[in-house]
Amino acid sequence: QITLKESGPTLVKPTQTLTLTCTFSGFSLSTSGVGVGWIRQPPGKALEWLALIYWNDDKRYSPSLKSRLTITKDTSKNQVVLTMTNMDPVDTATYYCALWPQDGYNYFDYWGQGTLVTVSS
Amino acid sequence: SYVLTQPPSVSVAPGQTARITCGGNNIGSKSVHWYQQKPGQAPVLVVYDDSDRPSGIPERFSGSNSGNTATLTISRVEAGDEADYYCQVWDSSSVVFGGGTKLTVL
Numbered sequence: 001q002i003t004l005k006e007s008g009p010t011l012v013k014p015t016q017t018l019t020l021t022c023t024f025s026g027f028s029l030s031t032s033g034v035g036v037g038w039i040r041q042p043p044g045k046a047l048e049w050l051a052l053i054y055w056n057d058d059k060r061y062s063p064s065l066k067s068r069l070t071i072t073k074d075t076s077k078n079q080v081v082l083t084m085t086n087m088d089p090v091d092t093a094t095y096y097c098a099l100w101p102q103d104g105y106n107y108f109d110y111w112g113q114g115t116l117v118t119v120s121s
Numbered sequence: 122s123y124v125l126t127q128p129p130s131v132s133v134a135p136g137q138t139a140r141i142t143c144g145g146n147n148i149g150s151k152s153v154h155w156y157q158q159k160p161g162q163a164p165v166l167v168v169y170d171d172s173d174r175p176s177g178i179p180e181r182f183s184g185s186n187s188g189n190t191a192t193l194t195i196s197r198v199e200a201g202d203e204a205d206y207y208c209q210v211w212d213s214s215s216v217v218f219g220g221g222t223k224l225t226v227l
Binding site: 037039046047048049052060062063064096105106107108109111112113114 | 122152154156158163164165166169170175207209210211214215216217218219220221
């Protein structure tokens with residue numbers, strides 16, 4: 001059974017750095033082709049892709065947010081970490097992590113439940 | 122950057138067929154994936170690679186893709202199909218989502 005779960009602060013102040021952790025089970029991020037991505041959704045708005053990390057540590061970032069994002073993985077802990085710098089109230093959103101099943105299968109087939117992050121002073 | 126355009130809303134009566142479109146430049150040359158998101162829940166993949174269904178997704182959900190438009194078709198719509206639907210593609214090493222369509226079952 002594949003599961004993913006996001007964790008991190010529910011409230012951050014403007015200009016702070018957000019660190020979110022995705023803890024997963026049921027698959028290995030050392031399996032060839034597999035990836036884990038982050039997607040966010042502001043309240044009442046559309047999904048927005050943020051970042052993706054592959055089994056071989058290759059990384060992809062949203063062009064519009066690339067300068068603020070860092071994605072890393074700890075294969076031994078089955079975790080992927082996303083950091084976003086210089087948080088602003090417009091970054092208030094539910095943040096999801098999701099499984100990218102295989103290189104060439106360009107979609108997310110399992111999602112975490114999401115975690116709501118509010119940016120406010 | 123690549124843009125996917127969806128209608129904000131689609132309404133359909135129970136038992137009828139709903140068609141949700143996703144427009145993009147030459148989208149027919151890409152693989153399109155569709156997600157269903159119900160209020161307060163995470164998205165669920167309902168169609169991948171234009172027209173394939175993950176296990177557990179009813180056959181009522183189907184997809185097509187040609188030219189500049191991809192379409193998610195939901196046959197024999199049920200009240201439980203009321204949700205937001207998002208299309209998604211992979212373009213230039215980036216994941217791109219459409220703006221989402223709210224499906225209302227009348």
